[in-house]
Amino acid sequence: xxxxxxxxxxxxxxxxxxxxxxxxxxxxxxxxxxxxxxxxxxxxxxxxxxxxxxxxxxxxxxxxxxxxxxxxxxxxxxxxxxxxxxxxxxxxxxxxxxxxxxxxxxxxxxxxxxxxxxxxxxxxxxxxxxxxxxxxxxxxxxxxxxxxxxxxxxxxxxxxxxxxxxxxxxxxxxxxxxxxxxxxxxxxxxxxxxxxxxxxxxxxxxxxxxxxxxxxxxxxxxxxxxxxxxxxxxxxxxxxxxxxxxxxxxxxxxxxxxxxxxxxxxxxxxxxxxxxxxxxxxxxxxxxxxxxxxxxxxxxxxxxxxxxxxxxxxxxxxxxxxxxxxxxxxxxxxxxxxxxxxxxxxxxxxxxxxxxxxxxxxxxxxxxxxxxxxxxxxxxxxxxxxxxxxxxxxxxxxxxxxxxxxxxxxxxxxxxxxxxxxxxxxxxxxxxxxxxxxxxxxxxxxxxxxxxxxxxxxxxxxxxxxxxxxxxxxxxxxxxxxxxxxxxxxxxxxxxxxxxxxxxxxxxxxxxxxxxxxxxxxxxxxxxxxxxxxxxxxxxxxxxxxxxxxxxxxxxxxxxxxxxxxxxxxxxxxxxxxxxxxxxxxxxxxxxxxxxxxxxxxxxxxxxxxxxxxxxxxxxxxxxxxxxxxxxxxxxxxxxxxxxxxxxxxxxxxxxxxxxxxxxxxxxxxxxxxxxxxxxxxxxxxxxxxxxxxxxxxxxxxxxxxxxxxxxxxxxxxxxxxxxxxxxxxxxxxxxxxxxxxxxxxxxxxxxxxxxxxxxxxxxxxxxxxxxxxxxxxxxxxxxxxxxxxxxxxxxxxxxxxxxxxxxxxxxxxxxxxxxxxxxxxxxxxxxxxxxxxxxxxxxxxxxxxxxxxxxxxxxxxxxxxxxxxxxxxxxxxxxxxxxxxxxxxxxxxxxxxxxxxxxxxxxxxxxxxxxxxxxxxxxxxxxxxxxxxxxxxxxxxxxxxxxx
Numbered sequence: 049x050x051x052x053x054x055x056x057x058x059x060x061x062x063x064x065x066x067x068x069x070x071x072x073x074x075x076x077x078x079x080x081x082x083x084x085x086x087x088x089x090x091x092x093x094x095x096x097x098x099x100x101x102x103x104x105x106x107x108x109x110x111x112x113x114x115x116x117x118x119x120x121x122x123x124x125x126x127x128x129x130x131x132x133x134x135x136x137x138x139x140x141x142x143x144x145x146x147x148x149x150x151x152x153x154x155x156x157x158x159x160x161x162x163x164x165x166x167x168x169x170x171x172x173x174x175x176x177x178x179x180x181x182x183x184x185x186x187x188x189x190x191x192x193x194x195x196x197x198x199x200x201x202x203x204x205x206x207x208x209x210x211x212x213x214x215x216x217x218x219x220x221x222x223x224x225x226x227x228x229x230x231x232x233x234x235x236x237x238x239x240x241x242x243x244x245x246x247x248x249x250x251x252x253x254x255x256x257x258x259x260x261x262x263x264x265x266x267x268x269x270x271x272x273x274x275x276x277x278x279x280x281x282x283x284x285x286x287x288x289x290x291x292x293x294x295x296x297x298x299x300x301x302x303x304x305x306x307x308x309x310x311x312x313x314x315x316x317x318x319x320x321x322x323x324x325x326x327x328x329x330x331x332x333x334x335x336x337x338x339x340x341x342x343x344x345x346x347x348x349x350x351x352x353x354x355x356x357x358x359x360x361x362x363x364x365x366x367x368x369x370x371x372x373x374x375x376x377x378x379x380x381x382x383x384x385x386x387x388x389x390x391x392x393x394x395x396x397x398x399x400x401x402x403x404x405x406x407x408x409x410x411x412x413x414x415x416x417x418x419x420x421x422x423x424x425x426x427x428x429x430x431x432x433x434x435x436x437x438x439x440x441x442x443x444x445x446x447x448x449x450x451x452x453x454x455x456x457x458x459x460x461x462x463x464x465x466x467x468x469x470x471x472x473x474x475x476x477x478x479x480x481x482x483x484x485x486x487x488x489x490x491x492x493x494x495x496x497x498x499x500x501x502x503x504x505x506x507x508x509x510x511x512x513x514x515x516x517x518x519x520x521x522x523x524x525x526x527x528x529x530x531x532x533x534x535x536x537x538x539x540x541x542x543x544x545x546x547x548x549x550x551x552x553x554x555x556x557x558x559x560x561x562x563x564x565x566x567x568x569x570x571x572x573x574x575x576x577x578x579x580x581x582x583x584x585x586x587x588x589x590x591x592x593x594x595x596x597x598x599x600x601x602x603x604x605x606x607x608x609x610x611x612x613x614x615x616x617x618x619x620x621x622x623x624x625x626x627x628x629x630x631x632x633x634x635x636x637x638x639x640x641x642x643x644x645x646x647x648x649x650x651x652x653x654x655x656x657x658x659x660x661x662x663x664x665x666x667x668x669x670x671x672x673x674x675x676x677x678x679x680x681x682x683x684x685x686x687x688x689x690x691x692x693x694x695x696x697x698x699x700x701x702x703x704x705x706x707x708x709x710x711x712x713x714x715x716x717x718x719x720x721x722x723x724x725x726x727x728x729x730x731x732x733x734x735x736x737x738x739x740x741x742x743x744x745x746x747x748x749x750x751x752x753x754x755x756x757x758x759x760x761x762x763x764x765x766x767x768x769x770x771x772x773x774x775x776x777x778x779x780x781x782x783x784x785x786x787x788x789x790x791x792x793x794x795x796x797x798x799x800x801x802x803x804x805x806x807x808x809x810x811x812x813x814x815x816x817x818x819x820x821x822x823x824x825x826x827x828x829x830x831x832x833x834x835x836x837x838x839x840x841x842x843x844x845x846x847x848x849x850x851x852x853x854x855x856x857x858x859x860x861x862x863x864x865x866x867x868x869x870x871x872x873x874x875x876x877x878x879x880x881x882x883x884x885x886x887x888x889x890x891x892x893x894x895x896x897x898x899x900x901x902x903x904x905x906x907x908x909x910x911x912x913x914x915x916x917x918x919x920x921x922x923x924x925x926x927x928x929x930x931x932x933x934x935x936x937x938x939x940x941x942x943x944x945x946x947x948x949x950x951x952x953x954x955x956x957x958x959x960x961x962x963x964x965x966x967x968x969x970x971x972x973x974x975x976x977x978x979x980x981x982x983x984x985x986x987x988x989x990x991x992x993x994x995x996x997x
Contacts, residue, residue: 084100084440084446084463084464085100085101086098086099086100086450086460087099087100087282088454088459088460089286091269091289091290091293091294092294093269093270093293093294093296093297093298094268094269094270094271094298094301095269095270095272095273095274095289095293095296096272096273096274096454097273097274097275097276097286097289098273098274098275098276098450098451098454098460099275099276099277099280099282099285099286100275100276100277100278100443100446100447100450101277101278101279101280101282102277102278102279102443102446102580103279104279104580104912105278105279105443105908105909105911105912106175106176106279106555106556106557106558106908106909107173107174107175107176107278107279107443107555107908107909107912108173108174108175108176108178108179108182108276108277108278108279108280108443109171109172109173109275109276109277109278109442109443109444109446109447110171110172110173110174110179110182110183110186110274110275110276110447111169111170111171111274111275111277111444111447111448111451112169112170112171112186112190112272112273112274112275112451113167113168113169113272113273113274113275113451113452113454113455114167114168114169114266114267114271114272115166115167115266115271115272115273115302115455116129116167116168116266116267116271116302117129117163117164117165117166117167117168117244118130118163118164118165118239118240118242118243118244118246119165119166119239119240119305119384119385120239120266120302121239121242121246123236123237123242124250125250125254125258126242126243126246126247126250127209127242127243127244127245127246127247127248127250127251128246128250128254128258128259128262129163129168129244129262129266130163130168130209130244130245130246131205131206131209131246131251131254132168132259132262132263132266132267133161133162133163133168133170134205134208134209135193135197135201135202135205135259136161136170136189136193137149137161138193138196138197138201138205139196139201140185140188140189140192140193140196141188141192141193141195141196141536141538141539141545142184142188142192142545142546143184143185143188143189145201146837146841148185148189149830149831149832149836149837149841150832151181151185152172152174152182152185152832153830153831153832153833153902154832154898154901154902155174155175155178155181155902155905156174156175156901156902156903156904156905156906156907156908157172157173157174157175157178157182157905157906157909158172158173158174158909159171159172159173163244164244165239165240165244165383165384165385166383166384166385166456167452167455167456169448169451170186171444171447171448172186173443173444173909174909175555175557175905175908175909176278176279176280176552176555176908177551177552177553177554177555178551178552179276179280179285179288179552180288180549180550180552181548181549181551183288183289183292183293184292184545184548184549186274186292187292187293187296188545190267190269190272190293190296191269191295191296191539192539192541192545193263193267194259194260194263194264195536195537195538195539196536197256197259197260199256199529200529202254202256202259203525203529204525204841204844205844206251206252206254206525207524207525207844207845207869208840208844208846208847209245209251210248210251210252210525211800211844211845211846211847211867211868211869212245212847213245213248214517214799214800214869215800215847215867216245217243217245218516218517218799218800219324219694219798219799219800219867220324220693221322221324221325221326221689221692221693222322222324222325222329222394222496223324224320224322224496224512224514224516225329225331225494225496226243227243227514227515228318228320228494228512228513228514229331229333229388229492229494230242230243231513232316232318232492232512233310233312233333233335233388233492234310234386235310238308238310239305239308239385240308240310240383240385240386247515248515248517252525264299265299265302266302268296268298268299268300268301269293269296269297269298269299270298270299270301271299271301271302273451273454273455274289274293274451275446275447275450275451275454275460276289276447277443277444277446277447277450278443279555291543295541295542305384305385306385307337307338307341307384307385307386308385308386309335309336309337309338309385309386309387310335310386310388311335312335312489312490312491312492313490314490315490315491315492315493316491316492316493317492317493317494317495317506317508317509317510318492318493318494318495318509318510318511318512319494319495319496319497319502319505319506319509319510319511319512320494320495320496320497320511320512320514321497321498321499321500321501321502322496322497322498322499323499323796323797324692324693324694324795325496325497325498325499325689325692326397326498326688326689326691326692327394327395327396327397327498327685327688327689328394328395328398328399328400328401328404328495328496328497328498328501328504328505329392329393329394329395329401329494329495329496329497330391330392330393330395330401330404330405330493330494330495330506331390331391331392331493331494331496332390332391332405332408332491332492332493333388333389333390333391333491333492333493333494334388334389334485334486334489334491335386335387335388335389335485336380336382336386336387336388336389336485337382337386337387337485338382338383338384338385338386338387339382339383339384339387339456339457340382340456340457340462341382341387342469343481343484343485344380344382344387345466345469345470345472345473345477346473346477346478346480346481347380347382347387347389347481347485348379348380348470349425349428349429349470349473349478350380350478350481350482350486351378351379351380351389352378352428352431353415353420353424353425353428353478354378354411354415355376355377355378355391356378356428357427357622357625357626357629358621358622358625359424359622359625359626361411361412361414361415361418362376362378362391362407362408362411362412362415363375363376363411364411364414365407365408365410365411365414366393366404366407366408366411367678368678369407370403370407371396371678371681372393372395372396372399372403372404372407373393373394373395373396373399373404373685374396374678374679374681374682374685375682376391376392376393377390377391377392377393378390378391378392384456389485389486391408393408394685396681396682396684396685397684397685397688398504399504400503400504401495401497401504401505401506402506402507405493405506412486412487415482416482416487419475419479420475420478422475423630425473425474425475425478426630427626427629427630428629429470429471429473430629430630430631430632431629431632431633431634432467432470432632433467433471433632433651434583434632434633434634434649434650434651436467437581437582437583437651438583438649440581441580441581441583441913441914441915442912442913443912449463450463493506493509494512495509517799519797519798519799519870519871519969519971519972524844524845524869524871524872525844555908557904557905557907557908557938559907559911559932559934559935560576560578560911560917560920561576561577562574562575562576562920562921562924562931562932563575563576563755563759564931565759565762567742567762567763567765567766567767568766568767569742569743569766569767569769569770569771570741570742570743570745570771571742571743571745571746571747571762571765571766571769572745572746572747572925573746573747573748573749573758573759573762574746574747574748574749574921574924574925574931575748575749575750575753575755575758575759575921576749576750576917576920576921577750577751577752577753577754577755578750578751578752578914578917579752580752581751581752581914582651582652582653582752583649583650583651583652583751583752583914584649584650584651584652584655584658584749584750584751584752584753584914585647585648585649585749585750585751585914585915585917585918586647586648586659586662586747586748586749586750586751586918587645587646587647587648587747587748587918587922588645588646588662588666588745588746588747589643589644589645589646589745589746589748589922589925589926590643590644590645590739590740590741590744590745591642591643591744591745591776591857591926592605592642592643592644592739592744592774592776593605593639593640593641593642593643593644593717594606594639594640594641594642594712594713594715594717595641595642595712595713595776595777595857595858596735596738596739596776596777597712597715597735598712599709599710599711599712599714599715600723601719601723601726601727601731602712602715602716602717602718602719602720602723603683603717603718603719603720603723603724603727604719604727604731604732604735605639605644605717605735606639606683606717606718606719607676607679607680607683607724607727607732608639608644608732608735608736609637609638609639609644610637610679611669611671611672611675611676611679611732612637612646612665612666612669613635613636613637613665614670614672614675614676614679615669615670615672615675616664616665616668616669616670617664617668617669617670618664618668619664619670620670620672621670621672621675624661624665627661628658628661631650631654631657631658631661632650632651632654633648633649633650633651633654633658633661634648634649634650635647635648635658635661635662635665636648637665639717640717641713641717641856642856642857642858642926643926645922646662646665646666647918648661648662652751652752652753655753655761656761659761659762663764663765663768666740666765666769667768667769669736671729671732671733673729676729676732680724680727683718683719683724684721684724686718687716687718687719687720687721687724690716690718691990694795694798694800694802694867694967694968695802695867695967697793697795697802697967697990698793698802698803698804698865698965698966698967699804700716700990700991700992701791701793701965701967701988701990701991701992702804702806702863702963702965703861704991704992705789705791705963705965705992706806706807706808706861706963707781707782707808708781708782710780710782711780711781711782712777713858720991738772738774739774741771741772741773741774742765742766742769742770742771743771743772743773743774744774744776745769746922746925746926747762747765748918748921748922748925749762749921750914750917750918750921751914776857781808781858781859784807784808784961785807785961785963786961787960787961787983788959788960788961788962788963788964788982788983789963789964789982789983789986790877790964790965790966790977790980790982790983790985790986791963791964791965791966791985791986791987791988791992792965792966792967792968792970792973792974792977792985792986792987792988793965793966793967793968793987793988793989793990794968794969794970794974794987795967795968795969796969796970796971797969798870798967798968798969799869799870800867800868800869800870800968801867801868801869801870801873801876801966801967801968801969801973802865802866802867802965802966802967802968803865803866803867803868803873803876803877803880803964803965803966804863804864804865804963804964804965805863805864805865805880805881805884805959805962805963805964805965806861806862806863806864806962806963807861807862807958807961807962807963808859808860808861808862809853809854809859809860809861809862809956810853810859810860810956811856811857811858811859811860811927812855812856812857812860812923812926812927812929813927813928813929816952816955816956817853817855818937818940818941819940819944819948819949819952820853820862820952820953820956821852821853822899822903822940822941822944822949822952823888823891823899823949823952823953824851824852824853824862824957825899825902825903826891826895826898826899827851827883827884827887827957828849828850828851828852828864829850829851829852830850831848833850833851834883834887835849835850835851835864835866835880835883836848836849836850838879838883839866839868839876839879839880843872843875843879845866845868845869845872845875845876845879846866846867846868846869846876847867848866849864849865849866849880850864850865850866851863851864851865851884853956855923855927857926857927862956862957864880864884866880870968870969870972870973871972873966873968873973873976873977874973874976874977874979874980877964877966877977877980877982878980880959881959881980881981881982884957884959884962885959885960887953887957888950888953888954888957889950891946891949891950891953892946893946896944896945896946896949899941900941900942900944903938903941904938904941904942907934907938910934920934964980964982966985970987974987
């Protein structure tokens with residue numbers, strides 16, 4: 049499950065707690081133009097419940113936040129909070145093994161869990177008729193889990209947690225940074241001194257008694273807050289909550305912790321030679337304050353003023369003047385017990401981090417000398433107001449905010465108060481916290497440098513202690529244990545919980561109404577009205593993207609996208625950024641394989657001004673030569689880091705082998721070092737002049753904007769943007785191989801092997817794309833699928849395994865992938881091959897019906913947010929789909945037969961004709977893969993070129 053360092057930014061209201069079984073008082077809070085209504089009450093056993101009704105979509109979100117994170121663990125027993133989050137997805141007395149995954153998937157819902165330093169949350173979003181089922185399942189694992197935890201289940205889940213740690217920490221550049229910082233910042237024994245994922249030795253040593261003790265201590269009903277948000281009847285829901293949770297007995301509540309801020313008596317510096325890092329990275333950490341401390345708000349704004357934007361003094365010194373890095377990140381991270389102010393600079397290749405440190409010190413000096421203006425302060429506040437609305441744009445977002453505010457702030461009402469407190473920060477507040485927490489204060493610095501380059505580390509740094517496994521030690525905890533059905537005592541209950549509650553009345557599934565307009569210049573407009581929040585999101589997408597790059601010079605399209613944000617004809621890059629910030633807006637330009645997209649998000653009151661800026665960016669690019677050189681240098685850094693990341697390497701090689709050397713999609717969109725060196729500013733101007741045309745473009749707009757106003761506002765773009773003829777290249781693809789081929793890329797000492805398997809399939813608008821996606825659902829689409837069930841739940845080889853058909857304008861691939869324990873690389877490849885080969889034959893009428901229901905039901909919450917509405921509109925325009933394609937695909941799902949499903953599978957999923965790519969440690973795994981039956985493994989480099997052993 050997902051591991052969180054901090055779940056969401058906190059936000060807030062005014063609430064009243066009433067003791068008692070179901071008595072309550074509704075509360076309302078507001079910020080600006082928006083109001084949030086909620087009702088809070090407490091059961092007699094201490095469970096705190098928050099209800100937020102929203103009838104705009106026929107869905108409900110349930111979030112249960114337990115006040116237990118890694119900070120509640122003990123030295124020698126770390127990682128238990130995160131590990132226990134995993135255990136709650138195993139099974140309980142009345143919900144069988146693997147049923148939690150399967151049931152919610154089959155209901156068309158989404159779910160997950162997250163653990164961070166201070167809490168653990170479990171959540172689901174489902175069609176509203178499934179709410180009682182969710183309460184039945186959540187209550188079962190709250191009160192009826194622990195008896196079902198067997199020795200085998202414990203050991204297998206250890207495998208999965210350890211795999212997650214290898215995948216997210218050991219096999220990633222800079223993965224050990226958090227460990228080095230927290231261990232030394234907080235010191236031995238502090239609750240934040242170990243990582244959320246914990247020590248692998250502690251996890252391996254965990255016993256059934258340890259698990260029971262942790263469950264009994266922290267998973268009591270009175271240590272939890274449950275939030276239900278969405279379309280429900282409050283009176284009925286209170287009855288259901290009382291039925292499923294009311295019989296649980298309160299346990300002794302854990303003692304609350306008081307703040308424990310870090311104290312540094314001296315500056316400390318550490319370095320680590322990172323096996324995967326190609327760029328040196330400096331972190332400077334200053335101890336600060338906990339959540340809700342009055343200074344936390346000014347520290348958040350200080351961080352933005354120092355580094356967010358081209359006017360910021362740290363950015364100016366590090367990026368603009370000294371050209372040491374493409375960007376930097378500065379943020380304050382307040383948690384329940386302590387906080388830390390973080391400065392992170394990932395420098396260009398070969399840069400000495402002492403030079404970065406000097407630049408940061410000069411940036412601080414400039415901040416002290418020049419200060420900042422009220423306009424600068426207001427820009428930050430405007431951006432944060434818009435960010436707040438976006439954070440509560442979904443029911444799940446509101447649920448997270450309400451639950452965190454209740455658990456850590458004592459009241460869901462703290463949700464809106466955070467906005468008010470940020471807006472109340474003054475210039476003197478910012479200067480005061482700078483003086484108090486940063487100026488001349490002790491700090492901790494970490495230098496992560498490429499292996500063999502210790503001379504790049506900050507002077508005076510000592511070697512950091514980092515625990516790394518040998519590959520030979522990466523075996524399974526559960527290996528050799530037999531699967532046995534163990535009897536366990538049944539927990540008494542007031543009613544028969546073995547009876548699964550039925551679904552409620554089926555919700556009315558309604559897809560959004562789409563309006564369209566074709567402008568005289570060929571520009572197409574697609575829009576949806578959504579009035580829940582005072583937000584508008586819109587985009588302009590131009591088809592082409594990387595497809596219009598020359599195969600001999602990849603990377604141009606991406607650089608065009610980057611440069612569009614670097615000023616306009618009448619605005620310098622700094623002036624453009626300032627104008628966007630003062631409107632509290634975000635505008636981004638991104639290039640992909642098949643299109644370039646300009647996206648904007650803003651409060652509706654600022655829409656017209658933001659739209660004018662977007663048109664200016666699109667029609668009047670500046671082509672700033674200084675920014676072009678900075679972006680080129682940044683691209684070299686991206687390429688270097690990509691070439692050290694096993695997942696990125698796997699993707700590069702996989703797509704090269706699928707599309708071939710002659711096709712531009714066989715190249716990474718960033719280009720190569722050689723191609724980017726040869727790209728000039730004139731290449732970008734030519735790409736723009738030749739390929740940016742309204743007849744290949746679409747505007748998509750969703751949010752609190754009436755159709756007539758939206759269309760009228762875009763009339764200028766329909767006339768001012770002149771059309772020109774552009775032809776997309778023909779979709780010429782290599783012939784499909786008649787035999788499988790296994791390619792291996794050596795990443796020495798990789799603790800995980802990345803596996804990618806697949807072959808080219810069809811275009812997104814092919815009539816068989818949706819049926820193929822339908823058939824893949826039970827194969828690899830999510831945690832209820834066959835691949836996930838076997839490779840993770842049964843074998844414990846991986847944290848997850850998935851498959852999908854990639855939607856593309858040209859033929860996209862079928863992809864199956866995972867990151868697995870190095871020692872089980874061969875076994876995993878064999879399992880993939882076996883499952884892909886047999887699944888089509890085993891596909892049953894039951895699988896068909898489950899998929900049919902899940903995919904149709906999943907549409908209930910598919911278009912809840914304006915971001916998801918935008919995704920729908922962009923899919924329509926990009927792939928030339930009918931505006932009612934969702935309804936048409938629902939009809940296909942309702943009619944597809946078993947024979948048709950099997951036929952589709954047989955045509956597109958043929959493991960004996962697929963490309964297999966493995967990225968891992970050749971010393972221990974390459975020879976073993978000769979036994980996979982896929983021919984002699986071909987050793988290739990990170991670009992897919994053959995190399996000699």
